Amino acid sequence: MSGRGFGTLAAIGVEGRGPVGAISDLLAAYGELDRPPGFDMVAAVPEIFDTTDDVRTIVKSIEGAWDWLAGQLAATSKTDLVTTQGLVALASLLLAFWSVIVAQLDYKGSAEDPTKAQIEQIRQEIRNAANEAVRRDDDRERHIRSIDRPAPLRDEPDGRSQLRRTVFPDQLIRVRDTRGLWAYVEVYDYASNQPISGWISRARLRRRN
Numbered sequence: 001m002s003g004r005g006f007g008t009l010a011a012i013g014v015e016g017r018g019p020v021g022a023i024s025d026l027l028a029a030y031g032e033l034d035r036p037p038g039f040d041m042v043a044a045v046p047e048i049f050d051t052t053d054d055v056r057t058i059v060k061s062i063e064g065a066w067d068w069l070a071g072q073l074a075a076t077s078k079t080d081l082v083t084t085q086g087l088v089a090l091a092s093l094l095l096a097f098w099s100v101i102v103a104q105l106d107y108k109g110s111a112e113d114p115t116k117a118q119i120e121q122i123r124q125e126i127r128n129a130a131n132e133a134v135r136r137d138d139d140r141e142r143h144i145r146s147i148d149r150p151a152p153l154r155d156e157p158d159g160r161s162q163l164r165r166t167v168f169p170d171q172l173i174r175v176r177d178t179r180g181l182w183a184y185v186e187v188y189d190y191a192s193n194q195p196i197s198g199w200i201s202r203a204r205l206r207r208r209n
Helices: 004-014 019-028 037-046 055-073 080-109 115-137
Strands: 145-146 151-154 163-167 171-181 182-188 192-202 204-208
Touching: 004 019, 004 037, 004 080, 019 037, 019 080, 037 055, 037 080, 037 204, 055 080, 080 115, 080 192, 115 151, 163 171, 163 182, 163 192, 171 192
Parallel strands: none
Antiparallel strands: 145 171, 145 204, 151 163, 151 192, 171 182, 182 192
């Protein structure tokens, strides 16, 4: 897969300007037609870059994705830290795309363009909603963990079992159970818009800072 949007998305990840877990899922699903509605709205944002240079069209795409995310954040239980963190990660990715558009407008000398003012307004709304979601989240349970490098999430507590997904350091992990050297955990899966469960090596897990 190639294209300006694909390259922009990959660059955001390589440069550390966006959540690696979300970017990985978006790159894997890039150009696919059968995607969950919410994820599809977010995934469509970089793909718009491949089809148009019109800033207002790109802004409209980002606005649609943000409207969906805002609704999801508002509806998510304040104790569901895993889902909240996943949605906040997607919001931070939209912020990265806002930055790309703002930089393009600056390069073109369009500092007074009304679209830029609109971008700044929505960008602040994204920041405020993401911050509020984190503030209202009172889940500080001892079962929340993180990892310091990518790790496989598997179907069974066996290193040879089916891989469910790769878990990245910017994803939070809720431990549900343990069995020997393995932990049964829950993480947010961006592509399906919901948490998924599986087994991960306990040696990979770290306490939250």
